[in-house]
Amino acid sequence: MNREEKLRETILQASLNEILDLTEELHPVDLLEVLQEYEEDQKALLEKFPDEYIAMVIDEAELDEKFILLSLFPSKQKQEIISEMSSDELADMLGNIDEDTQSRILEGMEEEHREEIEELLSFSPETAGGIMATEFVSVKETMTIDETLKFLRDIAPNAETPYYIYVLDDQDVLKGIVPIRAILTSLPDVLLKDVMLENVATIPASMDQEDVSNIFQKYGYMAMPVVDEEQVMLGIITVDDIMEVLSDEHTEDMYRLAGLDEEEEIDGSVLDSIRSRLPWLLVNLVTAILASATVSLFDATISKVVALAVFMPLVTGMGGNAGTQTLTLIIRGIALGEIDYENKKEILRKEFLVGVLHGAALGLIVAILGGLWEGNAVFGLVIGVAMFLNMVIAALSGFFIPLLLKKMGIDPALASAVFVTTMTDVLGFFFFLGFATLMLTYLL
Amino acid sequence: MNREEKLRETILQASLNEILDLTEELHPVDLLEVLQEYEEDQKALLEKFPDEYIAMVIDEAELDEKFILLSLFPSKQKQEIISEMSSDELADMLGNIDEDTQSRILEGMEEEHREEIEELLSFSPETAGGIMATEFVSVKETMTIDETLKFLRDIAPNAETPYYIYVLDDQDVLKGIVPIRAILTSLPDVLLKDVMLENVATIPASMDQEDVSNIFQKYGYMAMPVVDEEQVMLGIITVDDIMEVLSDEHTEDMYRLAGLDEEEEIDGSVLDSIRSRLPWLLVNLVTAILASATVSLFDATISKVVALAVFMPLVTGMGGNAGTQTLTLIIRGIALGEIDYENKKEILRKEFLVGVLHGAALGLIVAILGGLWEGNAVFGLVIGVAMFLNMVIAALSGFFIPLLLKKMGIDPALASAVFVTTMTDVLGFFFFLGFATLMLTYLL
Structure with missing residues (x-):
């Protein structure tokens, strides 16, 4: 019995509590491999998991697979799963389906969330705006370390893992960043404005993704803020997005040199x-x-x-x-x-x-x-x-x-x-x- | 006046306090570009900075440049700078110079540090052991969140930015990891063993770097622990190391397809x-x-x-x-x-x-x-x-x-x-x- 087969058995026979334990240990990518191998069991397998975990699996799926997996679920659950998905992956999925379905899904979303995703959809997919996510943690410079820690305890579970905390003013203009290590290693009553780094390197939303990846490679950043012309912060790009860009650009270079369209797939028609x-x-x-x-x-x-x-x-x-x-x-x-x-x-x-x-x-x-x-x-x-x-x-x-x-x-x-x-x-x-x-x- | 020229002027005229402010804002990669453009001023420019910052600049330099920059300084300062360098970059530099100089430098190092670097040098450069760094934060499972925070305040400045905290037993065997977000978002008296994730994905030290980069790409990790056959933790690999591996492997593929040796440099002889x-x-x-x-x-x-x-x-x-x-x-x-x-x-x-x-x-x-x-x-x-x-x-x-x-x-x-x-x-x-x-x- 290979690994996928074993995992399939385990999941199908697991109790709710066993599933909850499993979600702590099982990387969504590994579940995805089981789903790819046992297409006939996709619904039975995914159904056993909570919506939040299903959203993580769909986040990790290839662009073409995302909507197929989502479509296994009834409308109401679909919207629940969507509300848990990463904004960048959700926008990519919606940008890849027909307009009618796209509008129907957008209409079912909460207003604030819908506006965020519509903004992401307005950027060209190969620009910084097209690859950024809107989940980031923002604070005010007048907060103390202790207040920030309390704030993070309240909100962090809904945000992508915060590597940096972004300090914004009342117009959402980026003033500085606070590295997580500064929060961990500063005393509780220190003010954020005293530990934040100013003159933060930012990425304009219109920048081509290849240029973005060059900046990440040059400086070795883990995440960078994306801003509009007025330095209003729009989202973040993390290094794992950049790894995908690098791999895509590599494929594009090799394919173009050989006279292949970069969209061609090895198992295409x-x-x-x-x-x-x-x-x-x-x-x-x-x-x-x-x-x-x-x-x-x-x-x-x-x-x-x-x-x-x-x-x-x-x-x-x-x-x-x-x-x-x-x-x-x-x-x-x-x-x-x-x-x-x-x-x-x-x-x-x-x-x-x-x-x-x-x-x-x-x-x-x-x-x-x-x-x-x-x-x-x-x-x-x-x-x-x-x-x-x-x-x-x-x-x-x-x-x-x-x-x-x-x-x-x-x-x-x-x-x-x-x-x-x-x-x-x-x-x-x-x-x-x-x-x-x-x-x-x-x-x- | 271009950017490098302006930066050169600023640095040469800066007071000690201005330099200290600059080290907060200036990315070492940017100083490196000034050094590359003004080779005749390398010593005058670098001398103005504290040893810790010089070490960061050398960490970022290309393999061939590292020892050239280090050699600008007298023996005693050399050892100070070396003690501040990242272990992985230091090992790469030492692996790239003649054996006599290597032994002389190793002899000048503190025993514990020397042993660490000698261990890194023992791995082949294109394996996990060859690219890992030995700076990571390790704790015991019986510590509370609050104790961990205090511990981090004491030691973190000497470690590479901690994305994860590694829980080791008395034999240094890896038991689990604690994500930084768990520390930020858990209550102070929670025990680490209650928030740590077990069954951590690890990398054997002998794994080829290309396989390592495939794992990082597949799972989107920010950092992974490297272990020996007994699961004793040896070091960590972070995603920025992997970006370099990806870029090198890409060059190798393209060069080999075209009939070029992967070591050829565009401005070589x-x-x-x-x-x-x-x-x-x-x-x-x-x-x-x-x-x-x-x-x-x-x-x-x-x-x-x-x-x-x-x-x-x-x-x-x-x-x-x-x-x-x-x-x-x-x-x-x-x-x-x-x-x-x-x-x-x-x-x-x-x-x-x-x-x-x-x-x-x-x-x-x-x-x-x-x-x-x-x-x-x-x-x-x-x-x-x-x-x-x-x-x-x-x-x-x-x-x-x-x-x-x-x-x-x-x-x-x-x-x-x-x-x-x-x-x-x-x-x-x-x-x-x-x-x-x-x-x-x-x-x-």
Whole structure:
């Protein structure tokens, strides 16, 4: 019996008190795995738990699963569960279902809660406003440590775990933060204004989530406040939201580099996969046709020296690989913010030199191979020079194309690879076959 | 005047009290940026700060920078700074310098501290033991909330921010955890054993850091305890350590897919770049030679129908791209743990069907193009069938090769791309030129 099977048995046979004990020890993610494995028992299993715990399970579920799980329950219980869900997860769920159902659910909510969620829904999902939660603990600067502790005892069970306490004025403008450790380690009659940190780093609600995650990575914060233009505090983003953003952005980078839509899912439908990939393959078809057209310029030459066709895969294959190396380094460097105005020239100089040296080494190898193959030193010279030039082209296009795209406001991961391989293919063939045409008398 | 320039001025002119105020507001990462921009002022700037703050700056510095910054100070102050550094950062720094200097520094440390750091150094850097810190707050289960609060007031300033309090028995075996919120929200005379959570999820010290980061991502923990085989608590890993691991693993995946060594740095030396990339280019040269050798089998055919050489880039270019799409999806799916025994067959069926449908669509397009180009329907048929077959080969090799490598214990990101393109190149040429040879009488 595996772990999920055992857990399923335990839950189905548990008394109310055993279930209540279980909610203390069982992570909602683990229950979620049981639900995924035993779809037919989802209702029977979830029903045994209190609404608050069901809400935690739905909070942890994947975006597509949330509403499916919620729909197992009758309307009245649905609203109870919703009132216990995290605001950010609830808004994500509601943003992902049809508008009629969304309005019906919003109408069933208490006014204050509904307004909060409607505000969250008004932000674009990939911005700070779109990922923040509205559960945070706010206090006034005139409170003492002891008053704050009492206040926390009253309200904390309804808020996301408080890592910081936010000090707001009467207009909800953020004045400072009080770290939990300051509350734990200060004497009871100290005023919050004497322990709070001012000049708090804040995130504007409109900031793109990728920039938000860069700030979290740079400073190592556990949570950051999100504010509007007037510094009015709207919500918080915690580091676990950022872990998800990081993972999503990673998938996006890898997928875009490979020509996949970032929405494609590994267990999605055939139709979705084709919709994700065929457009990109068609773009590549056009660039491949450009490469073929370049070759066709020289078909008279090839018909006289067939060995040129034999060596064609060498020139372009190697050019594509070397270009991808430089390209990947630059794209990752852009994403990590490692490239700035000053080191750009240094990097270009290095990449150019690497291209020249790779070109010299690989050019020499293929010159010898080609010369021996054809028993003709000039043939070796032609393929060697072509390889050399293609390595330099690869280095330069791998460097300039992503930076140029970035400057034009296009995600370099999205379009660089196709441009770089077009350069190395088209120019690679052009130099190889063009040089061969010039030297034709020596090749026959 | 930019931000770093202004900060440099402020610091150099600040009085002791102004500096002390600044340490409250200035994030060490921001000072680090000033130090990176004004290398000549590093000593003058850092000297103005108290040892504790200098330690925080060195904690935040990149691995290579840490010891350089520390070396700005005389021996005695060095040891003071070291005693204030985070144990995990200190161990990383010491693991990165020559053994003589390491021993000298260790000898200068207080015994207890030295033993802690020597234990950290004994773990491999990419395991849980290698990334954990030894600063955590531990208590006994017989303490009350009020006693715990008093205890925290005494010791917390020396520990990393406590998110959890760990309850240990007399042998340092982990019995449970007390969330900070329980301390804040429980009444003063409650015993810890009544609020502590038992069955705590722990990390074995030998666990690979990638597995550790998967657990953090799955459960959304802020910190987790690291234990030895007897459940004796050794240290904690916090989520900010995990963010670094995630970013490093992401770089590693992208670099390996592109044929770069994961140690390569964007602003490294030319020699390091060549050492990172040339071996991979040489592996690719061998596979490109295989492709060329395949073409050479059919040079008699090409010499009669030069248009075959013109269309060669189409077949292999498209095969490589389609193969990379499937490959990337599978590699990312493996990394995210999205592929299991059950959905494997589903995914294969889908990828195969996608390959067949892409092959049909693209095969039809190039058949028409090829037929028109040569004014020969059979030529169109040959290129169309070759394209169709290559799309199916791309789908199958993009699916099986990474899974096979994974089974053999090889990182699929490291070696898949070269095998997949070899398959699509070699088999692509073989089918295209082979079929053309069979149909040769109709192509002339």
